[in-house]
Amino acid sequence: MNKSRRIFMMQSVAVGLSLPLAKFALAAEAVNEKDKQAISLGYVSDTKKVDKAKYPKHAETQHCSNCMFYQGKEGDKAGACPLFPGKEVAANAWCSSYTAKAKVG
Ligand code: SF4
Numbered sequence: 001m002n003k004s005r006r007i008f009m010m011q012s013v014a015v016g017l018s019l020p021l022a023k024f025a026l027a028a029e030a031v032n033e034k035d036k037q038a039i040s041l042g043y044v045s046d047t048k049k050v051d052k053a054k055y056p057k058h059a060e061t062q063h064c065s066n067c068m069f070y071q072g073k074e075g076d077k078a079g080a081c082p083l084f085p086g087k088e089v090a091a092n093a094w095c096s097s098y099t100a101k102a103k104v105g
Pocket of ligand 1: 082096
């Protein structure tokens with residue numbers, strides 16, 4: 001095998017290996033309700049499952065997608081939150097740090 005053919009083969013293998021890894025890197029892991037951080041913040045993936053005895057001020061209209069910390073776009077099923085670095089919170093989730101987005105206008 002000549003040198004240029006060998007280089008082409010190595011580049012093809014490298015591209016073939018990098019594509020699945022790039023796809024994997026784009027998909028952030030969902031926050032698990034049983035993670036230490038999630039438990040400490042009372043995180044639940046469905047705002048309807050909040051322990052009302054423990055969080056009496058919670059309202060079912062409160063969820064990540066209308067929290068000021070949520071970084072997902074409108075309509076996304078999940079998005080980033082600085083309280084859970086490197087992970088995604090569900091749009092319909094809730095935690096005790098919930099803060100309503102300021103209304104504009
Ligand atoms: S801080 Fe807001 S966006 Fe982040 S998990 Fe709590 S409720 Fe959801």
